[in-house]
Amino acid sequence: MRIIAKTLFAVFIIGLAFRPAFADETHEAKMFVASLGDNAIKVLARSELPKEERTNEFRRILTTGFDMHLIGRYVLGRYWRRASPVERSEYSALFQEFIVLTYANQLSQYDGQTLKIKTAREDGEADVIVRTEIIQAGGPPIRVDWRVRSKDETFKIIDVVVEGISMVITQRDQFASVIERAGGKVESLLVELRTRTQ
Amino acid sequence: MPLTKSPFSIGKRFRLVGVLAVSLLLSACASTTAGNEEAPGNGDPLEGLNRMVFSINLAADFVIVRPVAELYRTVIPAPGRKAVVAFLRNLESPVVLANDILQGNIPRAGNTTARFLINSTLGLAGIFDVAAKMGFPRHSEDFGQTLGVWGMGEGFYLVLPAFGPSSLRDAFGLGVDYYMDPLRYWAKDTDQERLMLARTAVRGIDARARSIETLDEIERSSIDFYATVRSLYRQQRQSEIHNGEVPSLPVLPDFSLDDPDDDETALLSDD
Numbered sequence: 001m002r003i004i005a006k007t008l009f010a011v012f013i014i015g016l017a018f019r020p021a022f023a024d025e026t027h028e029a030k031m032f033v034a035s036l037g038d039n040a041i042k043v044l045a046r047s048e049l050p051k052e053e054r055t056n057e058f059r060r061i062l063t064t065g066f067d068m069h070l071i072g073r074y075v076l077g078r079y080w081r082r083a084s085p086v087e088r089s090e091y092s093a094l095f096q097e098f099i100v101l102t103y104a105n106q107l108s109q110y111d112g113q114t115l116k117i118k119t120a121r122e123d124g125e126a127d128v129i130v131r132t133e134i135i136q137a138g139g140p141p142i143r144v145d146w147r148v149r150s151k152d153e154t155f156k157i158i159d160v161v162v163e164g165i166s167m168v169i170t171q172r173d174q175f176a177s178v179i180e181r182a183g184g185k186v187e188s189l190l191v192e193l194r195t196r197t198q
Numbered sequence: 199m200p201l202t203k204s205p206f207s208i209g210k211r212f213r214l215v216g217v218l219a220v221s222l223l224l225s226a227c228a229s230t231t232a233g234n235e236e237a238p239g240n241g242d243p244l245e246g247l248n249r250m251v252f253s254i255n256l257a258a259d260f261v262i263v264r265p266v267a268e269l270y271r272t273v274i275p276a277p278g279r280k281a282v283v284a285f286l287r288n289l290e291s292p293v294v295l296a297n298d299i300l301q302g303n304i305p306r307a308g309n310t311t312a313r314f315l316i317n318s319t320l321g322l323a324g325i326f327d328v329a330a331k332m333g334f335p336r337h338s339e340d341f342g343q344t345l346g347v348w349g350m351g352e353g354f355y356l357v358l359p360a361f362g363p364s365s366l367r368d369a370f371g372l373g374v375d376y377y378m379d380p381l382r383y384w385a386k387d388t389d390q391e392r393l394m395l396a397r398t399a400v401r402g403i404d405a406r407a408r409s410i411e412t413l414d415e416i417e418r419s420s421i422d423f424y425a426t427v428r429s430l431y432r433q434q435r436q437s438e439i440h441n442g443e444v445p446s447l448p449v450l451p452d453f454s455l456d457d458p459d460d461d462e463t464a465l466l467s468d469d
Contacts, residue, residue, distance in 0.1 A: 105418075173240075174422050
């Protein structure tokens with residue numbers, strides 16, 4: 001009994017010792033999302049920017065704040081393994097450009113929204129989920145959760161979940177469907193991505 | 199990208215109910231395998247048929263629903279549309295309350311009751327959602343969600359004519375909600391069943407009017423619109439079942455970037 005009690009006590013103490021570290025991590029993740037949001041809004045608010053420059057700015061934010069390579073692999077899911085090295089590298093490049101072009105257009109409809117950081121919590125071993133709300137005039141706030149992974153002392157976003165809808169899962173389901181309907185050929189997806197990123 | 203609930207829904211529930219009763223028997227079998235929304239494969243055994251119904255719905259949307267929704271949005275000013283939707287939502291309160299209770303969610307049941315009492319009186323028969331301003335925010339519930347809370351999976355994906363994206367579970371839930379609705383019995387007794395139909399139609403048009411830009415954007419940015427909508431529908435339902443509190447995002451394993459074989463990727467396959 002005494003050994004059990006001692007072990008429990010030790011675990012408790014170790015737990016206490018680790019808590020501040022966790023708290024720091026979630027706090028830093030919040031700061032990271034907040035500063036990324038600020039940067040994005042700064043760009044978006046400059047409505048005088050020509051479309052091309054705006055897209056370039058968006059591309060820059062995306063490549064610095066998001067782990068696009070990891071996201072791309074997760075989106076391709078089980079088909080990543082089936083893809084040849086050549087297909088993989090072409091896919092990674094096309095995927096990033098596809099996302100840039102898809103979302104840059106949506107963000108061009110910016111109308112004074114602000115990002116409000118709510119809470120953050122650990123998720124799994126490596127991730128922090130930062131919950132935020134996009135505050136907009138004339139509408140209810142939009143719930144946005146950011147999945148942030150820390151790696152080599154830096155943070156990278158690996159998923160964005162809007163009102164319970166994950167960008168990664170949505171794209172993964174869509175890509176899987178495209179490939180499956182073409183009899184499992186990754187090339188079929190590449191063809192689509194090439195057309196859409198031209 | 200705010201998503202409006204059931205963007206495609208408009209139509210009638212009546213004829214579906216018989217079909218759905220049979221479906222429940224099937225879903226009882228299906229539910230055992232699909233307890234977790236991630237069914238093996240794509241969980242869409244009727245994909246061929248579903249894609250066909252989806253195309254028909256899109257065509258009907260293009261020809262009728264969308265133009266009517268646009269007209270509705272042009273003719274009736276925003277405050278008017280807000281009153282319409284508030285009034286119709288208030289009428290749905292008994293069904294929402296029943297589902298709150300069936301889910302054992304007492305705080306939400308209290309909230310729904312308070313909303314109904316406040317909006318029916320101070321809100322002038324429901325045309326103003328004053329309860330929301332008094333700290334009683336609206337939430338949606340339906341029997342499909344209740345079954346989800348009880349642990350039933352979606353069965354399989356289903357595209358309903360007129361109603362749009364659904365599943366075996368949710369289509370059955372639609373039928374149950376219809377039979378739970380006190381308004382239906384009132385309409386039947388007073389021989390005004392057309393009102394029920396009108397209500398469903400207006401609800402559908404209103405929902406469509408609120409989702410015009412969103413759906414356009416989704417369609418424009420999709421490679422496979424059908425698969426995208428299927429994914430969005432499932433995620434949205436999952437989020438609703440958990441009342442917005444998504445327990446945990448799916449695991450994203452870390453990849454070792456220098457390992458070209460990527461055996462870890464095996465973890466990602468969803469079958």
